Amino acid sequence: MHKNPILDIQNINKIYKSAGKSLTVLHQINFSISKGSTVAITGPSGSGKTTLLGLCAGLDQPTSGEIILNSHPLSGRSEDELAAIRNQNIGFIFQNFQLMPTLTALENVMVPMELRGEKNIRNYALDLLDKVGLADRADHYPVQLSGGEQQRVSLARAFSNKPAILFADEPTGNLDGETSDKIEKLLFELNTQAGTTLVIVTHDMELAAKTGRIIRLKSGEILSDEVQSSAKASLLNS
Structure with missing residues (x-):
């Protein structure tokens, strides 16, 4: 276990019941993640990756076990309490973007800050859009943006509440190679900064x-947990 981990996963199981039968999606998952680190969760389709990510982010509850996020135990919390913890600690990038269609790019980025009751947020939201190369698209609606542009808005929104931890579900899965490279670069740049x-x-x-x-x-089980050499990760990120 890492000292003072930002995320601590303890004996997590997730079982769904359907038509009187039980389906175990995750079984005895244990790991912890240190602050400021970068971690990839991989595996074939149906291995439980997205389910695990949702549990880590408090979007769903495990059948058993405990998740502690930035010193906040998530078990037994009401949805309002979980929403407050997410808003104070988490950024989330969804594979299908999850932008609000009736809001402009700028307004989508501002939403998490508005929910926190922050004031004078327009300039900061514009700065985030500028960082992802979309300052000139601030007044456009999602339908007017390409998939890559929508993903960049999603990335700016995920960082708008200055999250302690960012969860990204297949952040480049729907993008072409050139756009994927740009999104990857932005993810690691913003992570570092x-x-x-x-x-x-x-x-x-x-x-x-x-x-x-x-x-x-x-x-649904951890097959391996490999720490990359810092030199290798640094080289690949350059």
């Missing part, structure tokens, strides 16, 4: 190899 812990679910082993650690899942 803000000191934000980065946890990525991905099928892309080239992207996974750029992180400091790879946790591999298979059939």
